[in-house]
Amino acid sequence: MSSARIFQRPKNAMQSGRARTMIWVxxxxxxxxxxxxxxxGWAGSRDTRNQLRLTFxxxxxxxxxAEKEGLPYHVVPAPERxxxxQAYADNFR
Structure with a gap:
């Protein structure tokens, strides 16, 4: 039985806001x-569970x-913000 990983998405570098970063995956x-x-020549496997991404x-x-389904899991802590x-004047130093 495969295990699961629970984490929060970090803010994308292309995002200015923090939308969808509070959702747990x-x-x-x-x-x-x-x-x-x-x-x-494409990489693949018969395991279709890696295509699933559940949000909470x-x-x-x-x-x-995860406990209800009997899945072993580990929680990856969210990175610290x-x-x-920086002041605007620092751009001209």
Missing amino acids: LEFDPAEPQRPDPLT PTLEAATAY TLKL
Whole structure:
């Protein structure tokens, strides 16, 4: 049985706001390695669980789902936000 990973999405570098960063995501770890298809050369596997990405409003809801389904899981803590305080005048130094 494959395990699951629960995490919060970090803010994308192309985003100015923090939309969808408070959502918790449950993602399954790959059960088997990907291998190239002999005909096309594309990487893939028969494991379809790695295509699933479940979203939850809170960490408690995500862990409750994993426990209800009997999934082993690990929680990846959200990265700490660091503020880069800079004055407009610093651009002209």
